Amino acid sequence: NAGVMQNPRHLVRRRGQEARLRCSPMKGHSHVYWYRQLPEEGLKFMVYLQKENIIDESGMPKERFSAEFPKEGPSILRIQQVVRGDSAAYFCASSPDSFPEQYFGPGTRLTVT
């Protein structure tokens, strides 16, 4: 059973571009969580999704950030018009039906130049 996959592992974007981060949960997991780790800071919850539903997005910045988890395919975290402050490591985790068991992906390191 493959683990949680994230791609790309490293992403460089210029200010104003869009960033798309992908997360493929473990097989059989229908719950996905996104977390952000800013440099020298701890992890922070961003959003919790189930297939085709956003369950809790209380940790998402109000503008430029969106997330989806379609019926088919990976979960996508999308950041529009990136700014330097978006540079961070973005981790996703997946779980089977029972929260709070979670399995983390390797992360995507976003650098905005």
Added chain:
Amino acid sequence: KNEVEQSPQNLTAQEGEFITINCSYSVGISALHWLQQHPGGGIVSLFMLSSGKKKHGRLIATINIQEKHSSLHITASHPRDSAVYICASATGNQFYFGTGTSLTVIP
């Protein structure tokens, strides 16, 4: 919101020493996780606890629900244990993370 505090923030130990990292949280939780993160690396879940104690190899995790406190112990520490250790409390749909304890084990 659940406030999660870890101590110490930084820890340096000699190889072979017994290490303890502490975690306190402010509200009731459904479970507590201990995570390990190597520099520039991904996150590995070491333990998920809702009560009592768990052991895996040289790692032991305990939790006291009444006192809202958990500890991670490493016996016979080794340089490969050098990493950041993070506790995370599961409350509602969310994890609240401590800021991590950076452990360096010197040969």
